[in-house]
Amino acid sequence: MSEAIRELLKKNHMSVTDSRLQILDLFYHAPGALAHADIEKKASDKIDRVTIYRTLQTFEEKGIIHTIPSADNSVKYALCKDQCAEGHHHDNHVHFVCDNCSKTICLDDVLVPEVKLPGGFEPHQSNMVVNGLCNECRS
Amino acid sequence: MSEAIRELLKKNHMSVTDSRLQILDLFYHAPGALAHADIEKKASDKIDRVTIYRTLQTFEEKGIIHTIPSADNSVKYALCKDQCAEGHHHDNHVHFVCDNCSKTICLDDVLVPEVKLPGGFEPHQSNMVVNGLCNECRS
DNA sequence: ACAATTTTGCAATTATGTTGCAAATATTAT
DNA sequence: ATAATATTTGCAACATAATTGCAAAATTGT
Incomplete structure (x- = not known):
């Protein structure tokens, strides 16, 4: 089970x-993206703050x-669907943030x-974030 | 000159x-969006950090x-072109962040x-930020 | 000019992020 | 398996960013 993660x-x-x-496991089981603080809270064995920063970075x-x-000073992280090339992300999908949950x-x-x-403007990368109600909160 | 600002x-x-x-004046003369730190630096008379936070919020x-x-924990602020309704923004334009300047x-x-x-997803608001080279940095 | 309200500035506190370094852990080669 | 090497961790110290309460100062409406 964690064998895939080891391989990665x-x-x-x-x-x-x-x-x-542990952190990768959290990402795989998380319902959405995680912020540094989320990881700090959810980790079963306490992981040092600094380790989390460094792990997220690498x-x-x-x-x-x-x-x-995000517009509120709280960057979140999520798994890249297909492995992105080292140092070169190609995650060009839209992100959704639920106003409710x-x-x-x-x-x-x-x-x-x-x-x-x-x-005169030369684009390199685009990001799009949509706010609203997610599929669960709408029901 | 600052009469318009007073009116606003x-x-x-x-x-x-x-x-x-002073802060509004900075926004009207700024070349782009401003972060809290920018305002703190550029203000001619020193304005208390806390006052800046509170002013930006209101x-x-x-x-x-x-x-x-933004993706790097540095939210910026810019004037709304047409007055947005109180508590209800309708700034649905794209933002550009220059990788150089x-x-x-x-x-x-x-x-x-x-x-x-x-x-199942119900959108309320969309944000889009494009990174790249601005018209000035491309020349 | 006065009273009521709003805003400011300071101090204290909390949260967030970074760096250096020695100890611990993981990897590689034997 | 063990030793040598390289990587990663955790702690302490530090730096920066943000929030809160409250009394003093400024603004507004009368």
């Missing part, structure tokens, strides 16, 4: 450690997770549409 | 104070400025396109 770490030339296994660099921008969800199948920019 | 404050039932005039509530989400610019004429969400 090895594939990315990372040592297999308790904290990493996971992000390795293309295992990606960041989701405040879950952040990756809409893997909804791609960020292209927009036509004014002359 | 009165129209929104806010007392006219030095810090507010401006946002009154619909005078809006927040721009890191200015954040409101592309007032580029509207955030609609996307089709999976069944």
